[in-house]
Amino acid sequence: xxxxxxxxxxxxxxxxxxxxxxxxxxxxxxxxxxxxxxxxxxxxxxxxxxxxxxxxxxxxxxxxxxxxxxxxxxxxxxxxxxxxxxxxxxxxxxxxxxxxxxxxxxxxxxxxxxxxxxxxxxxxxxxxxxxxxxxxxxxxxxxxxxxxxxxxxxxxxxxxxxxxxxxxxxxxxxxxxxxxxxxxxxxxxxxxxxxxxxxxxxxxxxxxxxxxxxxxxxxxxxxxxxxxxxxxxxxxxxxxxxxxxxxxxxxxxxxxxxxxxxxxxxxxxxx
Ligand code: ATR
Numbered sequence: 001x002x003x004x005x006x007x008x009x010x011x012x013x014x015x016x017x018x019x020x021x022x023x024x025x026x027x028x029x030x031x032x033x034x035x036x037x038x039x040x041x042x043x044x045x046x047x048x049x050x051x052x053x054x055x056x057x058x059x060x061x062x063x064x065x066x067x068x069x070x071x072x073x074x075x076x077x078x079x080x081x082x083x084x085x086x087x088x089x090x091x092x093x094x095x096x097x098x099x100x101x102x103x104x105x106x107x108x109x110x111x112x113x114x115x116x117x118x119x120x121x122x123x124x125x126x127x128x129x130x131x132x133x134x135x136x137x138x139x140x141x142x143x144x145x146x147x148x149x150x151x152x153x154x155x156x157x158x159x160x161x162x163x164x165x166x167x168x169x170x171x172x173x174x175x176x177x178x179x180x181x182x183x184x185x186x187x188x189x190x191x192x193x194x195x196x197x198x199x200x201x202x203x204x205x206x207x208x209x210x211x212x213x214x215x216x217x218x219x220x221x222x223x224x225x226x227x228x229x230x231x232x233x234x235x236x237x238x239x240x241x242x243x244x245x246x247x248x249x250x251x252x253x254x255x256x257x258x259x260x261x262x263x264x265x266x267x268x269x270x271x
Pocket of ligand 1: 200
């Protein structure tokens, strides 16, 4: 009788920088919880290393990759097939093999959608205002459209980057940086707030009440953007659940298991 040893599966998150990624902590927690023979590591990458890493997926040396800034778009030329969401957003955060093909998927979309759905804030027919034009913004736009918002406005310090996003989504409107239009939900998709002292430098004093201020940042858990929202009597939420749900959706694609999200999961990410 042949004894076949189960080989430990390898997973990775790639980015640059990558030091602060909490993906290994979360995935390894769920891997252990589900008795899976696997390990999830992080790897700082240079552009010229993408190709060989995808080859490792093809040759089954690595079972799955999460992709973060600045590679979400750069990995695309090396993949065989994209999910619908990954294709339209031109961003991939999850890679795996299926039917002998290297697939790129985007779970940031579902992550944002699940996080908003937990909040009991109905987005249908509402106006969304997005700040920033970085890696995660196309995914947020895709999710907002899926949730039925009627209008999407986007503003970025460097306007040409907002124009590039408009090429992916015809119906969004660009707002000059510094202008605050009327909105129901505002999303900070910039990196402003990662440092506790960061100020976005926009005047929200006239936005009114009962708006939702959403920050993709979850560490620190309350940026000045969210503090301002609170002071002005608005609803606010950080990006922690979005992060957890995008991880969960990747986990589901790779392991076909859906971990429970509870207080323990939330606490795991307190740094
Ligand atoms: P990348 O641009 O590589 O995708 P990111 O962290 O996803 O990186 O995006 C950073 C976002 O934060 C950008 O929208 C950036 O604006 P610019 O395109 O003008 O650089 C925004 N950002 C960073 N610092 C900012 C600041 N001090 N004020 C306003 N926006 C800022």
